[in-house]
Amino acid sequence: MGLEQVLHMNGGEEDFSYANNSSTQNDVILKAKPLIQESIYEMCSSNIFSECFRFADLGCSSGPNTYLPTWEVIEALDLTCRGFNHKPPMLQVFLNDLPGNDFNSAFKSLPSFYERLEKEKGDEFGQHNCLIAAVPRSFYEMLFPPHSLHFIFSSYAVHWLSELPEGLVSESGIPMNKQNFYIGKTSPSNVRKACLDQFEKDFTLFLKLRSEELKSGGRMVLTVMGDDKHSPHVWDLLGNVANDMVSEGLIEGSKLESFNVPLYSPRAEEVRHIIEREGSFNIHQLQTFNISWFQISDMKNHEGLELDSSKYSEVGGKIVAGRKRAVAEPLVARHFGKAIMDDMFQRFSIKATHYLEMEPRAAYPSILFSLIKKRTFYIK
Ligand code: SAH
16 A cells, blocks of 8 residues: 555544644744745735636644644734735635545544634635635645645654655665664665655656646645654654564564665755755755744643652653654554553653653754745747
């Protein structure tokens, strides 16, 4: 079965759902707010849109983050149009994700989104002026008609690959990245190359498709999870748990050897190089930032009481494990079986606690960039 039929975050609203465990990604989206505002302001001042503004959020998932980018776009349009004394445009929003995404849960919260919108923004951005549709399809395929969109946003989604890189298995079918889920210390050097090659191929296609769908002068703001040479990737911590479980006979060695996560966390210079080589976009901004594994306020919410600082790493470990589970469980359970999920993520929580004892400021390196589609000039 293709990855696009398998990959999704945990749906619903249970304890380990993405809806209840996506505050880190929420913090990431908020980091992009100034670039969203700037993009919309500059598009408005260059008359790129007038009556209707078409916007797509790619990899929207389900939960509170699903409508957050749309909210930020509305805020930016509101602010900009007031500044220019323009009537706000009608907004057409496309929420994209893979078909396995829990679109049902996402759309159940649409009425409360509209309620908030009308309450805070009035009729101008009410439900009649903000039309929202779902696009369940891989963003490595064409999603929209040519030249139809003004603005594309995507947060923490484009580091997911379209498929596992071929180079992770030798020509005779032997797994190359045996003890690791991702690129770990013991991964052979060609594993990173195989993942980077796949990312380059996928991201180049993504840029090409998006440039066809955007209008001339249209904009795109993206975030991806980046790479930190000095700290282990969070998927590697989960790989360490799987290794422990193999030594205790709870997982078969061959199961571990044949699992790899279809993801690549690029370095900023790799992203820059791919965008420049593909050639459809000018890079307006490219920034890196770190996003903490969790915030102190998350700990208070988690404990429901004032924080006891001696429990920092332990409570933090549990929060990080819940968040990791919301993202990883569908893929990992499919390969290793549902029965060991509680054990695996309980162990992950202990690993994360130990890691936080050494690195209390553990953070996800991230890349944020804003791109402008190059204008096409026709010579008469
Ligand atoms: N943007 C949301 C969700 C991030 S999780 C947020 O910031 O909270 C990443 C999302 O990307 C998941 O919902 C996953 O299903 C989606 N995704 C991964 N690969 C995709 C692809 N090829 N096409 C569309 N969506 C994809």
